[in-house]
Amino acid sequence: xxxxxxxxxxxxQTQSSASLRGRADGARVARGPAAGILAGLTGxxxxxxxxxxxxxxxxxxxxxxxVIDHVPLSVKQFAISTFxxxxxxxxxxxxxxxxxxxxxxxGAVAVRRFAWGLAGVAGFGVIGLWAAVTGRTGDGGNAGPVxxxxxxxxxxxxxxxxxxxxxxxxxxxxxxxxxxxxQARLSSxxxxxxDPDQAHSGYGAGPGAGLSAESxxxxxxxxxxERRHFLIGSAGALGVAGLATLGGRSLxxxxxxxxxxxxAAQGLPAAAHPLPAVDPAxxxxxxxxxxxxxxxxxxxxxDTAIAVPRVDPATWRLKITGMVDRPLxxxxxxxxxxxxxxxxxxxxxxxxxxxxxxxxxxRWLGVPLVDLLNEAGVRPxxxxxxxxxxxxxxxxFPTALALDGRQALVAVAMNGEALPFxxxxxxxxxxxxxxxxxxxxxxxxxxRLNRLEDENGYxxxxxxxxxxxxxxxxRIDRIAMQSPADGSADRLVAGPAFxxxxxxxxxxxxxKVEVRIDDGKWEEANLATVDDLDxxxxxxLPWAATSGRHIVAVRAxxxxxxxQPEERTDVAPDGATGWxxxxxxxx
Ligand SMILES: Nc1nc2c(c(=O)[nH]1)N[C@H]1C(S)=C(S)[C@@H](COP(=O)(O)O)O[C@H]1N2
Ligand SMILES: [Mo]
Numbered sequence: 326x327x328x329x330x331x332x333x334x335x336x337x338q339t340q341s342s343a344s345l346r347g348r349a350d351g352a353r354v355a356r357g358p359a360a361g362i363l364a365g366l367t368g369x370x371x372x373x374x375x376x377x378x379x380x381x382x383x384x385x386x387x388x389x390x391x392v393i394d395h396v397p398l399s400v401k402q403f404a405i406s407t408f409x410x411x412x413x414x415x416x417x418x419x420x421x422x423x424x425x426x427x428x429x430x431x432g433a434v435a436v437r438r439f440a441w442g443l444a445g446v447a448g449f450g451v452i453g454l455w456a457a458v459t460g461r462t463g464d465g466g467n468a469g470p471v472x473x474x475x476x477x478x479x480x481x482x483x484x485x486x487x488x489x490x491x492x493x494x495x496x497x498x499x500x501x502x503x504x505x506x507x508q509a510r511l512s513s514x515x516x517x518x519x520d521p522d523q524a525h526s527g528y529g530a531g532p533g534a535g536l537s538a539e540s541x542x543x544x545x546x547x548x549x550x551e552r553r554h555f556l557i558g559s560a561g562a563l564g565v566a567g568l569a570t571l572g573g574r575s576l577x578x579x580x581x582x583x584x585x586x587x588x589a590a591q592g593l594p595a596a597a598h599p600l601p602a603v604d605p606a607x608x609x610x611x612x613x614x615x616x617x618x619x620x621x622x623x624x625x626x627x628d629t630a631i632a633v634p635r636v637d638p639a640t641w642r643l644k645i646t647g648m649v650d651r652p653l654x655x656x657x658x659x660x661x662x663x664x665x666x667x668x669x670x671x672x673x674x675x676x677x678x679x680x681x682x683x684x685x686x687x688r689w690l691g692v693p694l695v696d697l698l699n700e701a702g703v704r705p706x707x708x709x710x711x712x713x714x715x716x717x718x719x720x721x722f723p724t725a726l727a728l729d730g731r732q733a734l735v736a737v738a739m740n741g742e743a744l745p746f747x748x749x750x751x752x753x754x755x756x757x758x759x760x761x762x763x764x765x766x767x768x769x770x771x772x773r774l775n776r777l778e779d780e781n782g783y784x785x786x787x788x789x790x791x792x793x794x795x796x797x798x799x800r801i802d803r804i805a806m807q808s809p810a811d812g813s814a815d816r817l818v819a820g821p822a823f824x825x826x827x828x829x830x831x832x833x834x835x836x837k838v839e840v841r842i843d844d845g846k847w848e849e850a851n852l853a854t855v856d857d858l859d860x861x862x863x864x865x866l867p868w869a870a871t872s873g874r875h876i877v878a879v880r881a882x883x884x885x886x887x888x889q890p891e892e893r894t895d896v897a898p899d900g901a902t903g904w905x906x907x908x909x910x911x912x
Contacts, residue, residue: 353436356555360485361432362425363562364446368478369424370569375473377576380633380747382467384453384474385424389416391456424449428478435486442482450475464622485558582635586750589638589657590743596667596690603669603688606854609863611825613815615802617856617863618669619685621740626747627674627683627761629783634715634768638751641715643735647774650702657751661737663692668732668755670859671829673795675760676896680800680905684829686860688741689755691734694727697772703728707774711782712754712766721782722756722763723792724774731757731832732859735769757859758832760793760900790899797889799828799838799864799881801907807867817911819872824850825865826905830883831858837882838864843875850879858884872912880904 369385376383382390393416396404408415427449435442450471457467577583608617638657645653667690674683694710703724711721727733733756737744744750749767756764762784773780777791785791807821828835834855839847853863882888893903 352552354433357433357436357486358429359432359559360482360555361428361430361435361442361445363485363559363566364432364478364482365424365428365449366566367481367562367569368446368449368474368476369421370566370573371477372470372474373573373577374569375470375573376467377573378632379466379469380745381464381470382457383573383577384457384471385417385420387457387467387471388420388453389413391459392416392420432482432486435482439483439487442486443479446475446479446482449478466622466626481558481562485555485562576632576635579635581639582637585638586743586746589661589737589751592661593690593738593741593743594661594665597664598666600667600669600688603856604854607856607860607863609825609851609853609865611803611805611823611863611865613803613805614825614863614865615827617686617853617860618740619687621687621742621745621748624685624687624739624748625674625683627676628747628767629718630716630768633747635746636715636751636768641751641770643752643769644771645697645701645774646771647711648704648707648776649698649774650704651700653697653701660692660735660752663696665690665737666693666732666734668734668757668859669857670732670755670757671831671861672755672761672765673829673831675762675789675793675900677798677901678896679798679893679901679903680907684861687739689734689736690738690741691736691752691755694733694735694754694756694772697735698724698727698774701774703774706776709775709777709780711771711773711775711780712764712769713771713773714749714766714768715770716768718766719780719782720754720761720763720766720784721777721780721791722759723777726756726759733757733764735772758795760795762789763791763793788898793899795829795831796900796902797828797830797833797835797881797883797887798901798905799835799879799889800826800905801840801877801879802826804868804870804877804907804909806870817870817909819870819912822868822870822911823865824868824877824879825863826879827861827863828879828881829861830881831860834858834884835862835864835881836884836886837888838862839880839882840866840868841878841880842868847880870911874908874910876906876908878904878906 369383372384375381376386404415427445431442431445431449434445453471453474454468457471458465603617608614641657642654643660667688669686669688671684671686673685677683698710708724709721710724710727711719713719733754735752736749736755737752739745739748744753744767749769752769753767754765754769754772763782781791801824803823803825804817805815805823805825806817807823809816824840826838828838835852838850838852840850841847848866850864850866853865855862880889880891889904890902891904894901
């Protein structure tokens with residue numbers, strides 16, 4: 326009659342603990358929405374912080390932009406006439422309110438089923454990601470803050486909600502009479518430490534398995550612990566949310582610096598001899614191919630800066646020092662007052678793998694480096710130019726490259742816009758033909774002349790080559806039907822198709838691009854018009870695609886006659902080699 330003994334002894338305790346538990350459950354359920362809101366706010370806060378650090382749109386701004394893009398004109402006009410110039414704040418406020426409501430629901434769901442709560446967070450992430458990467462201001466980089474926000478919200482939700490949902494598994498619902506139930510139910514109440522068999526069965530397989538120490542405590546204390554846990558967690562989350570929001574907003578605004586850049590963007594001087602618009606023939610006639618000019622928002626970013634430096638142009642100076650006759654120190658305004666040139670140049674990272682995307686093409690506006698060097702008077706023994714940034718990063722290259730006629734610039738603008746913060750505002754170096762890590766110093770503060778043996782740039786002691794000419798390369802970017810049958814340009818079927826892409830050999834120029842399908846002959850691709858020796862060149866080849874799987878390969882030959890070697894080598898120490906190949910399935 327063991328069970329009977331248990332039943333009888335359990336009755337008084339179970340009644341009181343059941344009512345305690347009932348209260349604890351009620352509190353849990355009530356705290357669900359609060360936990361959800363805290364998770365949501367923490368996510369948004371860290372999203373703001375990530376956006377501020379990376380100089381990207383925050384999740385709220387992404388969603389706001391996307392709303393602006395998609396809302397019907399009438400609604401937009403209503404908003405403007407109702408809220409006037411505060412329409413953006415009203416929009417942000419509206420998004421915040423909706424987010425809080427949504428988060429409350431997610432929290433309420435999460436206390437019942439944590440996985441569903443997580444799904445709710447993920448759903449919010451999907452909306453945020455969609456808003457971040459599509460539309461007018463869409464930009465892959467804006468996905469970063471959304472991912473940070475979602476991760477933070479999930480973690481906070483887990484911290485605030487998870488302990489109860491785990492505990493709940495072991496507790497009978499309040500108000501149910503445990504004595505009417507089976508052995509497993511009894512053991513799962515976990516309230517019989519005085520019966521070793523019972524307690525033991527609680528740790529065995531079955532619903533009671535894995536009882537936590539916490540849920541073995543008398544219920545009153547358990548509820549108290551939960552409350553403490555919740556209050557501490559909530560206060561922490563609120564603090565993190567608040568600090569992250571403040572930090573993120575202040576980084577994003579950084580008041581006068583952002584305003585100063587915006588002003589500079591409007592008041593940029595024109596080039597003394599502006600370049601004509603890029604010849605449309607520099608773009609291959611293949612819909613959907615990589616744009617010839619990479620929009621600033623899509624331009625790859627590589628640097629060692631954890632937070633993008635926001636340099637105040639009012640106090641910034643560019644110094645030219647070292648082995649020069651007349652050291653210079655010039656302000657932003659003085660720099661802008663010098664004669665400017667425009668130059669189209671494809672910038673590239675040495676870490677770009679074969680077929681990779683760490684390469685971008687822009688129209689740069691700036692002061693020719695050679696003009697500044699002549700002004701300072703470079704001594705003949707100065708064989709190296711070191712560019713140093715405001716945060717101490719350095720890159721160095723042979724002086725000869727700045728004097729051999731190539732258009733090296735102290736650039737202030739990129740594609741008609743003052744340099745974005747993440748691309749080096751207020752000024753950076755752009756030196757055609759050599760990888761970025763030895764040349765393209767962003768947030769430039771000093772140009773130092775010395776000898777190659779005197780100083781090594783940041784990456785040299787870390788295993789990268791001192792001399793770093795960009796290697797000839799080619800990339801397959803697009804395989805598409807010439808006349809897409811069903812409106813979907815991306816569906817590949819047997820028939821006339823294009824293979825297309827870009828190739829580059831900065832400052833030497835691309836002479837030939839060849840494509841090979843499977844084990845066929847190398848076929849010469851069409852080349853788009855040359856824009857500049859320093860830019861990439863688009864290419865395309867019509868291809869009578871046949872059903873099945875194919876391997877498409879590309880190789881380029883530069884104007885010196887050198888063809889890309891087949892052999893794949895690593896990006897370190899001086900850039901990858903090898904042919905880019907793509908596997909494609911037709912039909
Ligand atoms: N101040 C600074 N400038 C820098 C770097 C850096 O880490 N710090 N990275 C360099 C590298 S490795 C490359 S490839 C280019 C990339 O320029 P982007 O980020 O504008 O594309 O910037 C160069 N300039
Ligand atoms: Mo790089």
